[in-house]
Amino acid sequence: MSQQTTIRKLAALVNTPVEKLLEQLSEAGMQFSDPDQVVTSAEKLKLLGFLKRAHGKADAPAEDIAAPKKITLNRSRKQELTVGGGRNRQTVDVVVRKKVTLSPVADGGPGSDPDAERAEILRKLEESRQRNLSEQQRLAEEDKRRADEAEQRRLEAEAEAERLRQAAAVAVPEDADAATRRTTGHGHKPAAPPRADDRSPAGAKHKANRGSHAMVAGVEDDESTARFAGQLHLSASDRARRTTTRGKPTRGPQRRSAAPSRSGAGPHGFERPTAPVVREVAIGDAITVADLAQKLAMKGGDVVKALFKMGVMATITQTIDHDTAALVVEELGHTPVRADGDDAERELIAHVGENQGDQVPRPPVVTIMGHVDHGKTSLLDYIRRTKVASGEAGGITQHIGAYHVETDKGVISFLDTPGHAAFTSMRARGAKLTDIVILVVAADDGVMPQTAEAIQHAKAAKVPLIVAINKIDKSGADPSRVKNELLEHDVVAEDFGGDTQVVELSAKTGDGIDDLLDAISLQSEVLELRAVAEGRASGTVIESSLDKGRGPVATVLVQQGQLARGDYLVCGIQYGRVRALFDETGSQVQTAGPSIPVQVLGLSGVPDAGDDFVVVADERLAKEVAQQRETKRRETRLVQAAGNRMEDIMAQMGQAEQQLSLNLVIKADVQGSVEALRQALTALSNELIRVNIIVAGVGGITESDANSAAAAKATIIGFNVRADASARKVIENSALDLRYFSVIYDVIDQVKQVASGILGMEIREEIIGIAQVREVFRSSKFGAVAGSMVIEGVVKRNKPIRVLRDNTVVFEGELESLRRFKENVDEVRNGTECGIGVKAYNDVKPGDQIECFERIEVQRTL
Template identity: 80%
Template sequence: MSQQTTIRKLAALVNTPVDKLLEQLSEAGMQFSDPDQVVTSTEKVKLLGFLRRTHGRAEQGAAADPVAPRKITLQRKSTLTVGGGRNKAPVDVVVRKKVTLVKPEEGVRAPTAAGEVDDERAEILRKLEESRQRNLDEQQRLAEADRRRLEEAEEAKRREAEEAERLRAEAEVAAAAVVAEDAAPRKAHGHGHPKPAPARDDRGAGKAKHRGSHVMVAGVEDDEGAARFAGQLHLSPADRARRSTARPKRPQRGQQRDQSRTGTGFTRPTAPVVREVAIGDAITVADLAQKLALKGGDVVKALFKMGVMATITQTIDHDTAALVTEELGHTAVRADADDAESELLAHVEDVQGEQAQRPPVVTIMGHVDHGKTSLLDYIRRTRIATGEAGGITQHIGAYHVETPKGVISFLDTPGHAAFTSMRARGAKLTDIVVLVVAADDGVMPQTVEAIQHAKSAKVPLIVAINKIDKSEADPSRIKNELLAHDIVAEEFGGDTQMVELSAKTGDGVDDLLEAIGLQAEVLELRAVAEGRASGTVIESSLDKGRGPVATVLVQQGQLHKGDFLVCGVEYGRVRALFDETGSQVPSAGPSIPVQVLGLSGVPDAGDDFVVVDDERLAREVAEQREAKRREQRLVQAAGNRMEDIMAQMGGGQQLELPLVIKADVQGSVEALRQALVALSNDEIRVNIIRSGVGGITESDANSAAAAKATIIGFNVRADASARKVVDTHGLDLRYFSIIYDVIDQVKQVASGILGVEIREEIIGTAEVREVFRSSKFGAVAGCMVIEGVVRRNKPIRVLRDDTVIFEGELESLRRFKENVDEVRVNTECGIGVKAYNDIKPGDKIECFERVEVQRTL
């Protein structure tokens, strides 16, 4: 095996510096610049001849070097790859040889003549030649060894092919005999075939099988097995046998192939799998697809076919999810109730105790400014009404008072039309409704609404006819007007108590309290006085110093300081209880309203509260409710149907008035939202982008700046950071304390957004009686003004048979021979129409003007 020799290797071989060898090569007429260049045998011989010719002359022309080398060392290194047989990695063997020639000592053999020097050089050259010959012999020996190894590998390959063919034939026979149980041998051997027997050596057991890494397929073309596995010589015989029999023999005609089994032992289903999918109130499309074991795109496609436009991340409601599940061939079932809610329900049902008589809860309802709060003010001996903004109640007030007839809890509801939800909430919480009607005013819209709320809540009604001290008071008229709403007084044979009183003088107030006590006795009001408390939130607010404050009405049990309670989506521990006077109380029983401090946030008015044993249950229930509420909001915002999108595309562009609302109590926020959203129409939509309880914060101002919204503060103010954002962005911030002013101001803002509308108003009409031709003006119409007034600088239309045939302007307007600015009704005039001469008798000339009208809601 020949190897290429570079200048660097040659220099190391003859023990000569590389630079000196390059110089000698250059002197010999061979140009080499890189030590890594290859030196051929011819170039070596040429260099050797040059050195022979020049060596004697160099010795004669120069003195002997006292430090000349006395040894010549020849080195050779060769690499041989051995091995690489079956499942064995090849091994690289490095052979190094070194030959050292020693120069005799001067005393022993000192060259004294040029002939002796030549003899010594010839001896060196002879030894180099012998070394070269030995190298050639070694290379021939190695080549012969490689040839023998190749022949052995080919023989081993032939025998392995024969063994593989034998194993394949045996496997085919076995597969044909036992087709149905072919999995058993797979399980036993791990690859689906019996373990092959050891390969036999036909030429003798003592001879080893070797396979080189450069085995060529030669000389075995006539061997079918070897030709078949020519590309798999790197595999062992067992592996090749396994690959050859991995596919079982095709069954003969009449035999039934087993289609239910696969190579992995998996049984294919014979029918579609029908799954039962548990779906809650809402679910995302991605989660539904995962439960159905389908791709999200398939579920989106099915929704699209049903007319629901939803992406894979959107949330759909239970009904839509159930429909698409059945459409895809599966069964939808309602998800089980939430564990926390179930635990809370069981927690509440465990509370049982002895029932005792409780005070009645009375709600004062009626039209605005009919004296509801004044009546309650007289009963409580306070001055509540004078402290209300604008003299009207803006939110529910809750009080309990000691009267000669016992303890009575009062709820004072607003009378303005915007506070409908508050009145409805008050009617649901109450035992008795006192309907206050002013004797000098009569039955008004909010009075009728209060009657409807009382009837829907099935609550007994007591009518208090107020302001009988006024001279124009007429209680009989009030009673007659109430008959139209099925409210019949006892004196007329009905079952409704009607009490005439004056909240200003106090006349008849005792009679009202007596009527309330009588009605409470008839109702036999009872409740569990001990145990865990439960009730309803009447009102809530955010106090800057105390945090979230909720006014609650206890309906069962005793509410104590330190109790854990869950209230809607909020929870907490009661830090303090306050009555209506602001005094702390240790506890509150049934029918007693109190203010609660310690909740995690501001609850919604109307939410129920329940006292639980520990904070863990309260927190879990609150978080679960919040998640469900968030899902419901997502369902409302997502999943637009195609018909809704088409309707939006078909309609014109609707303007939008964004608002941010902050109020002092939750009831006022609710009322403002309802009242302002109701102002929307086809042209403009009032969009409440943010609302809440408490002062205006920096976050509220940033939200308004992003949406370019108007900020409304109802009985609240903006803090310093919020005012800075308002000033920076130039936001519209408005403060209010009366709900009438809020509605009026929003109407004005919306009108400014709507802009002005151009309208055409007809100001006069003239009838053409005769047409005159003029060389200066063309056709001049002699007209009689039959309606309104005709002005010179206004546009006109020419009508023939009440159809517009021309629209333009007047060129001249004359009365006799004088030019006039206007001609009034029943007056003759001459009219010249600019750029129109086809006017005829009987035509009408309509004079109009365009005016800008401010658009309003």
């Protein structure tokens, strides 16, 4: 029977109400009274023929095919009907279909009257509307009746469940299934009564009569009917899951018995965990409270509350360190693990390790160091046959210059470092990059502070030292004195039995230059300098700058491999692709090998001087490494900022009330100059004034820099850079102090003057004389007059005085009169007797001292 088609199944297949299908079968001449009667294939064909004829699709002569016999117009309208009230309130979808069939009428026939045709159409429309209204009323009444029956069954079930619960409370506990079987008389548990809104077959049967478009769930779910049994995009398991009862949950035992079936309905049913979920939370060096809450699958407020209980006052946006985060994770019952944030770094190390090859001899890297104006750049200038020193501001090197020179002794790469005290870090960086350090000392000046500092840098880097005693052509030259002074710094010349080569030369005349090159070649042979000449390059950034036309420019020293145009490289927290390579003369080159300095274009930003660079295979790895380094740097900075304790902040606040502040905006041409200026100017701070660098960067002065200076009321310093048009406009409108410099000496002197102007004048008291009271005379006119002897300095009239008794100030006021015998005088000098009248004080006694002083204004300086 399951394979035969009943009238109910046929109605579901053709999406037509059962009552309408029975009417169509009756009109076709077939009598059916029960919807469950079987319809044969012959009867289906007979019904199909009848419907075709009824819609004008019967066979017609060939001449009539072109002209349609009838035109059928269909229109559907969907409405919602609300039935019942309160908890039994239900909404029923009602679809109203209107169908009008129009047939052409022959000219002159009885139907040619348009008014009669219109009346016929209106009559049919009215009949259709009446049928639809009656159908809606019938469905509403049936739904209300079924809802009442369902509510009655629910109340009866609740009463029965309550009676069973009371009976079980006084009975001996036993197996629940056995008790249920004895109560119901069956071997199965009593099922909950069906609700009116259940999507069970019984409920679906009630929904089958809601209109021509209602979904029928009572039809067998075979392949032929599956597409009509629900929504087309749902599978059978999805439909089973959606049969869960919706709406407000019922109370009492019925709700408890329905919960297990609801949780297990469908593959996505929720199952309550039987044990607490313990998560492994990966934590880096620092993490925000919001990110930690997300990893814990908790609300941010709960994590903040846990931190408060531990004594950590943190907001949801605040960053906490690894230890604090690990403690709160353990407190919340989870397991903290160390975040492995070095995946990209390890991949980079493995990437570089794959590129090791055979090592070949390489040129030496020589750094020239020494004191200011001892001839470092002039020496290099003579070797290069150019005029570098004349192009430097004030004849002083302001940043590291990198050159490679082809000499008769072979290729040598030179690094020229500045000699000013502010460039300590640049000299230290130069010593770390180099193979040999040439210490230039002037024969007429000897060892100076920067000379001693260069010796310390060379020793710290464990780099061999060659001393070049310059300016031997001058009249006051004394090389022996220089060698003796070097002994104080543990630099022993070969002449004195040591191992340090000392060459006497003149960068002006060229004497001794060949001897210096021979010493360099000899030292490089001893060192046996070798490097991998092929493969991916690696090295160090010597200097960096921001060029307005070319973008970020980095001067790098290749230490391994071959750097070529088009390579992808990561440099500190910057990355990019090499767009161009330039040598020290500005000529474009295609490649650069070991020990060769070049300028690189194409980086994403300006790297820091001293950063290492590595060439990688693709841009992905370079970007990942750069971003990872930037994240770690930011986390470290946040941890340091979060490490400030409340007492430190209060101490700073107390100090700030008395300490003045000088804000500066520094822009320079290269990164090394920015670093040197920052260190030199910050070191000018003292207990009276603090030099605060709010902006320090590479490149020209932009509008953003000017706005920052205007907001902080800062002085703008441009070191070998200039302000653009938009920045100049802001500077003029805000009346900012803009100063250009090209020598670092001038920067330090000018900042000292500006800071002194902020400090203002200081009022000091200077003691100009002391008189000792020998006798006190009483006068009716002047009162007490102290007969005194000036024992120190000068006592002047109309100056403030203090009366001291036993070295303690007992009065402070003014001199009323100063007499020498009977004459009034303006001043009395040391060793002279005089009479002193103290204004408004008559308690002067013998033995007191009268201290005369004056107040003067002194300009405060750093």
